[in-house]
Amino acid sequence: MPGMKIGDLATRTGTNAPTIRYYEEIGLIPRADRQDGGQRRYGDEDVKRLTLIRRCREFGFPIEQVRSLVALAEEPGRSCLEARDLAREHLMAVRAKLHELKVLEQSLARFVASCETACAGGPGPDCTILGDLATPSSQARTLSEAGQTARRLRARR
Amino acid sequence: MPGMKIGDLATRTGTNAPTIRYYEEIGLIPRADRQDGGQRRYGDEDVKRLTLIRRCREFGFPIEQVRSLVALAEEPGRSCLEARDLAREHLMAVRAKLHELKVLEQSLARFVASCETACAGGPGPDCTILGDLATPSSQARTLSEAGQTARRLRARR
DNA sequence: GTAGGTCTTCAAGTAACTTGAGGTTCAAGA
DNA sequence: TCTTGAACCTCAAGTTACTTGAAGACCTAC
Incomplete structure (x- = not known):
């Protein structure tokens, strides 16, 4: 009970x-x-x-990564510096993701908005706005860098 | 060439x-x-x-979802309203994820910061701060709601 | 022309679940 | 107390979205 x-x-x-x-x-x-x-x-x-x-x-952190974070959370006596470093790396990865997600959010929001005004009713023929969604992000490397980070994190067990 | x-x-x-x-x-x-x-x-x-x-x-959108979004991006003559609705649903899901990710980011940042001050050097015994990371979010339902959304999106092909 | 890096296909392997079958447990109502 | 239906159990097989490996073809640079 x-x-x-x-x-x-x-x-x-x-x-x-x-x-x-x-x-x-x-x-x-x-x-x-x-x-x-x-x-x-x-x-x-x-x-x-x-x-x-x-x-x-x-948010895509592989199980093995999560496992080590959880382990740190459980054993409080363990090296604090180790915990901090792991958390910091995690944090950097999270921030990279956050940035990418914001880009996606803005593109989508802009798309929905222009849809609203452009084709207020019938099927609009000039709805090519989605192309905007697909433009590589400003630095053109953010995505791959985020990938790098994720891969690196995965690599170190 | x-x-x-x-x-x-x-x-x-x-x-x-x-x-x-x-x-x-x-x-x-x-x-x-x-x-x-x-x-x-x-x-x-x-x-x-x-x-x-x-x-x-x-950001975890299943391939079939992505497929339909891409299809919309390719055929510009297609129903604009349909595109808008799909994008809007997508947008809501993205915003939910964004919120959750921010919570995670803040918890991690706070953890790293307190690690910095608490155990400035040696292994600190009172490093139970990670517990903070694990507290269910304020509304206690945000996570499951995000899950709901994701599942719903997945369900409708 | 030859060495090595990048490409090709095809098959098998992996991560992280999800679904299904067939059966057991438990709380609530008759 | 009995029963019934939802929620639980284990175990096995299936799914998604890739990743890795083998064995060989191509292509650029010296």
């Missing part, structure tokens, strides 16, 4: 139940306590852990 | 060459012109198309 079951944890963290079982299987989260019938029970720290995991996964 | 080869397109868009071949195979990009020896040649519009594709993929 203490703690929530897998379905509750799932809805609270925006994860599917099978995914949670999968994470347990690969050891990304610790094996959950079972009650008599064998059903898993979870507590608040499981919500926290899984939230962190999902947030990272949502 | 006209146009660039696959390696050039790859570096310009931050894509691997095999991925480009794969995209051609599944029909996400049109079959490239070949020169005598059978090697693919690309032009500027290929850079644009692939940039758009990669930008969308980078």
Whole structure:
């Protein structure tokens, strides 16, 4: 009776139940306590852990990267500098993604807006505005650099 | 001699060459012109198309979603309203992601900063700050809602 | 003309889930 | 107390989106 079951944890963290079982299987989260019938029970720290995991996964950080971040979060006695460096690298990658995402957002917003005014009703023939969406970003290297970062992060386990 | 080869397109868009071949195979990009020896040649519009594709993929939009967006970008005569609606849905999803990413960025930044001051040198024992990273976001539903959106977008082909 | 880097196809491998089958558990209502 | 239906269990197979490898062809530069 203490703690929530897998379905509750799932809805609270925006994860599917099978995914949670999968994470347990690969050891990304610790094996959950079972009650008599064998059903898993979870507590608040499981919500926290899984939230962190999902947030990272949502933005393309590979499981192995997430695993090391989670490990740092769990063992507080470990080298603080190591944690900081890992977090800093993570942060840089996140910022690169943030930048790219803003570019995408602006292009889309501009597209929707011009759609609104251009073809107010019928099928407009001059709706080539999407071309704008596809222009390589100002520096023309941001995308590939973000890729680089991601790949580098992946490489170092 | 006209146009660039696959390696050039790859570096310009931050894509691997095999991925480009794969995209051609599944029909996400049109079959490239070949020169005598059978090697693919690309032009500027290929850079644009692939940039758009990669930008969308980078943020988790499934291939089939990207396919329809690209299709809209190619056929300008098509229903403008349809394009707008699709783009608008896309935009909402992007904004949700943007919000989540900002939360992640701030948590990471705060973590790095407090690491800086707390353990300026040796291994600090009180480095439990990572717990902060894992707190469910303010509304406690943002993450799952973003998931919802993504799933809905995926569902409608 | 030959060396090496880049290209070709095709097949198999990988990551991170997702879905399905077939059965068990549990809380709630009759 | 019994029963029924939703939610759980395990295990296996399927899916998406690539990635890697093998074995060979091409092409530019010396």
